[in-house]
Amino acid sequence: MTTDALSESPKQASVLKNLDAVRAMIKRHKLNDYIFSAIGLLALMLALLTLITLFTDLVIDGHERFNLDFLSNFPSRRAVNAGILSAWVGSALIMLITFITAVPMGVAAGLYLEEYAPKNWFSDLIEINVTNLAGVPSIIYGLLALSLFVYIFGLGSSILTAGLTLGLLILPIVIVSTRESIRAIPAAIREAAYAVGATKWQVVYDHVLKYSYGGILTGVIIGMARALGETAPLVTIGAATYIAYLPTSPISSTPPFLNFEWLSSDFTAMPIQMFNWLSRPDHAFHINAAATGALIIVVTLLMNGTAIYLRYKIRKNIKW
């Protein structure tokens, strides 16, 4: 035994030494874990901090203009009197057209791709197109609209052109969200409807569409928020920078109660107005830009927030 112990003692020592080394290594690696956790959290905080800084900055810079006059005044040469009446009315009307065109088209396309399309090269082609369109820079849509809508179709730089352009722009968003929410519906629902003799369209319209309603709505809201903030394509198709009148009202008090003159009216929109003020060297106009930016960001954050909340709710409530 003694001889053994004697011969093993250096070995034991080295084991002990190794153990210490292993412990040190574990400690080091644990430390690495903590360090990376901290860095990761920091990286995420960058996003959050930017969002907060951005908003605070706009509010601080623009707070002087937070009053009703700013909403009810036309743009003016004097920054203090300038307002965004024509801009927000323009934005609202453009959004109306965008909604009317993009939503039915997008939902219909999504339904076709998910429920009807046969599995062949033709469907693949459409699918690749939709994915690709989502990656096309928005300014390219502006170029398309400038050549096609403004000149070839002769629609001019009008509210109609602007609405159609943004409609095309958000079409992929609507299609993708429609498809995703349709895909979440279990086949059993469809089979049950077919079993009682429903036609394909009855299945799609009465069941698939009804149950995917919430998910589609989420996508539509996100798309509309995107359209509201888009600037580049509207500049490209020739947004007016100074409009001191409103388009004729779409609703009139005399029959036929609706008129469509406003469609061909010149347009401006909130982001356009902001861009215009931002491009001026005079700092007084930057205050206006900040106030407009704060308003845009509040509206888009509210819209996106609603959409995210809605999706969260739907995900929680669905129990197939």
Add this chain to the structure above:
Amino acid sequence: MNTATTMLTPSIDLTISPRLAKNVRRNIKERIIEFILMLAALSAVATTLSIVGVLLYESLSFFKTVSVVDFFTDTQWTPLFEDAHYGIMPLVSGTLTTSAVALALAIPVGTIAAIYLSEFASHKTREIVKPILELLVGVPTIVFGYFALLFLTPILQKIFPDLPGFNMLSAGLVMGIMIVPYIASVAEDAMRAVPMSMREGSYAMGATRFQTAVRVVTPAAISGIVAAYILGISRAVGETMVVAVAAGLEPKLSFNPTESAATITSYIVQVTQGDLPHGSIGYQSIFAAGLVLMAMTLCFNVIGHLIRKKYREHY
């Protein structure tokens, strides 16, 4: 589908029963609806075709005046000046420089955020952070432009006193912040698709979270992560308002981010802001610039999708 025809053949008397007639009507209606839905889906193809068509058509008239060689070799871009030069390179250099600055920020931050979200964050943290990232994606670019010009640039000017009021550095950095959530979410999706068993195997060998994340999960998800980078590049290249507001509008062949320069997108914005006669060379030049932009983003998008599709591991 063809109940009407199959039921017609065996019937002996040729008068159509009311029920059959109803079936026929129903079938026709079904077909019409399917056709309408298909037309809607085809609108996507039509849009792509018209984009390509319009860009090619308008650029073609541009290239009747300007030789393709000049377009790619001339180092000046002054289509609206008396002494007109049509070299796209200054615009491309501006585009690449701002994008490079953006990616220098977005790739490390986005990757770290993705690794953290996928491997370190608790379920609760993820539930809070992901919506915030999505909100950041939803912020309009013009607002980021304001942020770059009137918030970040003054701060940067305190660090680099020589920095001009319009510069590519500030625009690029803000673009980078814009792209972070995008890269983070695509990369995170790729990492979460890596099966749990691989992580468990790694933990069983005594690896820490960090080791597992960096040596096991990241290599397994590398194709998705690279695809996220490439899609991020295509985002940066096509970004418009931030550069139009904050980077300056003077085309300059320079890769120095502390200078001001125009990009392809900001050139298009600058030209279309003014009154431009339809069919003039200036008007055609924005389509030629657009064609180059489209080619660049299309390349990146296609490469990104191919990488994701080809190297996607099927676990």
